[in-house]
Amino acid sequence: MKIIVTSLFVEDQDKALKFYSETLGFVKKHDVPVGEFRWITVVSPEDQQGTELVLEPNNNPTAKEYQQKLYAEGIPATMFGVENIQTEYERLKELGVKFTKEPTNAGPVTIAVFDDTCGNLIQIAQQNNLNN
Template identity: 55%
Template sequence: MIITYASVFVDDQQKALDFYTEKLGFQLKVDVPAGPYRWLTVVSPEAPDGVQLLLEPSEHPAVHPFKEALMTDGIPFNSFGVEDVQAEYDRLTALGVRFLQEPTPMGPVTAAVLDDTCGNLIMIAEMTDPVASGK
């Protein structure tokens, strides 16, 4: 069994697509109409046949209170791995991405938390402990 899709609930699919491709650097994988919305996925250019991130509309009634609670408590909805969190933080900051947490060592990782502009906090993390990362 493998993971094929992961979801992130977004307030606006086009805005999310723009952010996840133009700022974070993901690539569009699938964009097909699905009723009033789209089945819209992006992938890492480093793994174009890997896990797809579904930019899912935040339309279900349970989603808004869930996302609001995560935002209020400062809890990231997803985490993405990076080779160098400081370099990625610098690159994204230069592109205007707003961070709520600068790169911070946390045990075997160094992590930073950004606002995806679509109602989610996202963590970017670099494994800094080769034993914990399995290297």
């Protein structure tokens, strides 16, 4: 068994697709109309056959409340891995991304957290070499 799809609630699917593809650099894999919404997935350009991230509309009151409470508590909705967190942090800041936590050593990983402009906090993490 393996994870093939995971969802992230977003306030606006078009805005989310633009942010996740143009700003973060993910690749759109699917964009299919489903009623009043769309089935939109993005993937890593480095693993286009890998796990898909669904940009799920938060039109359900439970989904909206869940998303808002995570955000209010400062809890990231998901985490993405990066090779060099400082480089990625600087690249995203130059693109206007707002960070709520700058790169911070957390033992086995260095983490940073940013606002995705779609109602979520997203954590990025770089594995630290613990042998040094």
